[in-house]
Amino acid sequence: MIKEKFSEGDSLLHNLDPRIKIIVALFFSVSVAVIDKYNSLFFALLLAIFLIIVSKLKVKEIISRLLVVNSFIFLLWLMLPFTLPGEIIYTLGSLSISREGIHYVFLITLKSNTIILATLALLSTSSIYNLIHALSHFHVPDKLIHLFFFTFRYLQTIHSEYIRLNNALKIRGFKAQTNFHTYRTFAYLIGMILVRSYDRSKRVYDAMLCRGFKGKFWILDHFTFKQSDFVSGIIMISCIIGLVLWS
Amino acid sequence: MHISEGILSAPVLITGAGLTATAVGYSLKKIEYKEVPKVAILSSVFFVASLIHVPLGPASIHLILNGLTGLLLGWSAFPAILVALALQGILFQFGGITTLGINTLNMALPAIICFYLFNQGVRSKNNFIAQILAFLCGFLAVLLSGIMVAVVLVFTGEGFLQAAKLLLIAHFPVMILEGVLTTFCIGFLRKVKPEILSIG
Numbered sequence: 001m002i003k004e005k006f007s008e009g010d011s012l013l014h015n016l017d018p019r020i021k022i023i024v025a026l027f028f029s030v031s032v033a034v035i036d037k038y039n040s041l042f043f044a045l046l047l048a049i050f051l052i053i054v055s056k057l058k059v060k061e062i063i064s065r066l067l068v069v070n071s072f073i074f075l076l077w078l079m080l081p082f083t084l085p086g087e088i089i090y091t092l093g094s095l096s097i098s099r100e101g102i103h104y105v106f107l108i109t110l111k112s113n114t115i116i117l118a119t120l121a122l123l124s125t126s127s128i129y130n131l132i133h134a135l136s137h138f139h140v141p142d143k144l145i146h147l148f149f150f151t152f153r154y155l156q157t158i159h160s161e162y163i164r165l166n167n168a169l170k171i172r173g174f175k176a177q178t179n180f181h182t183y184r185t186f187a188y189l190i191g192m193i194l195v196r197s198y199d200r201s202k203r204v205y206d207a208m209l210c211r212g213f214k215g216k217f218w219i220l221d222h223f224t225f226k227q228s229d230f231v232s233g234i235i236m237i238s239c240i241i242g243l244v245l246w247s
Numbered sequence: 248m249h250i251s252e253g254i255l256s257a258p259v260l261i262t263g264a265g266l267t268a269t270a271v272g273y274s275l276k277k278i279e280y281k282e283v284p285k286v287a288i289l290s291s292v293f294f295v296a297s298l299i300h301v302p303l304g305p306a307s308i309h310l311i312l313n314g315l316t317g318l319l320l321g322w323s324a325f326p327a328i329l330v331a332l333a334l335q336g337i338l339f340q341f342g343g344i345t346t347l348g349i350n351t352l353n354m355a356l357p358a359i360i361c362f363y364l365f366n367q368g369v370r371s372k373n374n375f376i377a378q379i380l381a382f383l384c385g386f387l388a389v390l391l392s393g394i395m396v397a398v399v400l401v402f403t404g405e406g407f408l409q410a411a412k413l414l415l416i417a418h419f420p421v422m423i424l425e426g427v428l429t430t431f432c433i434g435f436l437r438k439v440k441p442e443i444l445s446i447g
Binding site for chain 2: 026030072076080084086108111112120128131143146148150152154182183190193194195198215
């Protein structure tokens with residue numbers, strides 16, 4: 001199952017208005033992405049870690065998420081120090097490591113991890129449905145909101161369909177290997193999911209028409225903007241402004 | 248082929264976000280309300296496809312299938328890929344807010360180019376021609392995405408040139424694999440449900 005592991009919980013960040021969280025997350029990510037100074041980036045990392053602590057998320061889960069993302073960054077560590085031109089600090093046979101390369105990869109590692117920690121603490125602590133609902137308050141076009149709702153709703157259905165077909169393959173002794181048979185099987189599996197999904201989408205729309213759909217989703221559960229939302233929002237935004245001014 | 252946060256320069260990120268916003272806006276105007284469930288459900292199929300790992304020699308790679316997405320969705324591929332990438336970002340922390348625009352552009356623009364190039368061809372009566380074109384569609388979509396990622400990296404800093412070249416070369420087997428899978432998948436759809444191929 002595709003799960004929103006972090007959205008359940010009881011902490012200041014879980015209870016914060018998703019609208020505030022989206023604004024802060026956007027503002028924070030953009031600031032960190034453009035800052036190039038080490039000291040302000042370290043401060044940003046501390047802020048992100050602080051947010052994680054406040055959100056009371058399980059450290060073990062967070063680390064496993066970070067490991068996955070950092071495996072991509074590890075590839076950059078293998079490439080950039082050798083390929084970026086600059087002052088050479090170490091030579092290893094025909095390869096030479098440049099100071100600029102190391103500096104650059106380190107910056108990237110720092111920025112990526114900071115942004116990921118902050119988004120985990122801010123966005124993943126809301127359910128996807130709440131985030132989509134919050135987006136609709138920011139004048140995101142209706143159709144895009146509907147797309148978000150439907151895609152997330154049917155993600156679960158289609159994923160379990162895939163699991164089901166995959167189990168059927170396994171029961172018949174299918175083993176994925178590097179050959180045409182494997183690729184044909186996977187292509188047919190995806191084709192089958194596409195065919196079923198296509199039919200499903202027609203049924204879904206018909207069902208919507210039966211229930212009187214006229215291009216609008218009615219939301220029953222509204223956000224209430226509390227004083228604590230306002231205060232936390234102001235504090236977080238001023239931290240980010242401080243961060244940007246300082247760099 | 249996501250670019251992670253913190254790599255690209257601000258002008259590149261802003262250009263990417265701007266172009267994606269324009270393209271998504273344009274394509275949302277073209278989508279009718281009755282098409283929304285179809286686009287969304289296909290978008291979730293491609294999300295799920297990206298979770299499928301296919302063995303390739305000693306390694307295993309996950310599918311991209313942006314060529315097929317383009318063929319089936321046409322311009323709707325833009326919002327569909329945007330939504331899928333945004334959800335991946337929130338659920339798995341792949342990609343993120345600042346790179347959402349540029350990542351969507353890198354995946355969706357090749358999808359639309361493939362739609363215009365191959366949309367007629369894969370419905371051709373001649374099975375052989377349709378297969379060749381389907382292969383090219385899958386191959387070209389990943390190739391174009393790779394080139395775009397490379398260009399974007401070089402725009403950020405010329406020092407990325409070597410890394411960008413390596414990345415493109417490393418993706419060559421992926422292009423072949425995507426071509427093969429797209430060929431089989433189009434062949435399947437032609438037999439089982441040809442009307443899917445006439446959307447767009």
